[in-house]
């Protein structure tokens with residue numbers, strides 16, 4: 376296996392508190408890193424770096440762990456820019472647009488879905504994402520959801536079954552039958568996923584319905600995550616904590632009790648500022664969650680309706696500008712926080728033994744990620760050590 380020395384790193388965030396400045400981001404200056412095709416082998420000062428088979432000069436650039444995007448709806452057909460335009464002109468999001476994407480996705484061939492999601496995956500990767508979670512949820516029928524789970528499995532191991540995204544048109548008058556279908560036959564056909572997720576919110580599924588689906592997911596061997604409190608507080612965070620979900624995502628509307636519950640749990644709060652941006656909604660306070668001791672992750676929520684975002688740099692910039700996180704906190708949340716939301720400890724940091732997933736920036740300091748929103752700041756992405 377070829378070893379490679381990455382040297383002359385101006386600023387390196389390792390996310391290892393034992394390294395460098397011993398802050399949560401484990402910052403080193405004038406740093407170097409040795410990787411092989413899979414793992415980090417060595418990290419430390421440039422001046423004491425060991426030899427390696429190959430040498431790569433970062434020329435003073437900043438380096439961060441590869442971004443871990445723990446929440447995407449990457450596989451869908453079509454787009455809904457008309458909805459976005461109308462909403463920006465004053466119409467509020469009421470959660471009804473998903474049905475349009477379901478129609479387009481059901482009608483699309485496997486090849487079309489592969490091609491469209493592949494383009495989006497390419498954008499995520501080019502922006503520094505090295506681990507990505509992908510959800511089903513745009514077919515809402517047994518064969519279609521199984522197809523989406525299979526297509527997602529071609530992209531990532533972090534596949535989430537989201538049959539409980541919304542109640543499809545055919546079941547509007549019999550919600551109970553749809554919940555039964557999701558928790559029964561659909562779950563069996565989607566057992567190959569790693570995760571079960573439910574959109575537990577106003578206009579989607581209530582807490583009791585979500586509990587039925589999540590329990591069925593656990594029985595099928597899945598780990599659990601939950602969309603919650605994006606549109607309203609219907610008690611979904613209590614449910615997520617009760618069922619030890621790895622992550623509760625959105626958390627736009629949370630009261631003090633929910634914050635306390637999260638702080639006392641192993642459930643990560645995943646914030647998705649692309650959704651607030653794209654729906655012109657008030658942003659949740661990342662500051663308040665962090666200060667209370669909640670583990671916070673950041674993700675793109677890439678989807679055609681409420682957050683057609685494929686740039687983690689943009690998400691970081693929003694979290695700093697709008698959610699009160701420091702640059703270090705935002706980058707940590709987009710890397711180690713995302714890993715925590717996927718219950719992974721092999722990614723999201725650059726300690727010895729971690730996966731060799733990293734991003735070399737076109738900037739001398741990591742702060743440029745928030746300081747220069749919209750700029751293309753990724754010079755190179757090493758995923759498992761491979762460019």
Ligand SMILES: [Zn+2]
Pocket residue numbers: 446447448602676678
């Ligand atoms: Zn989502």
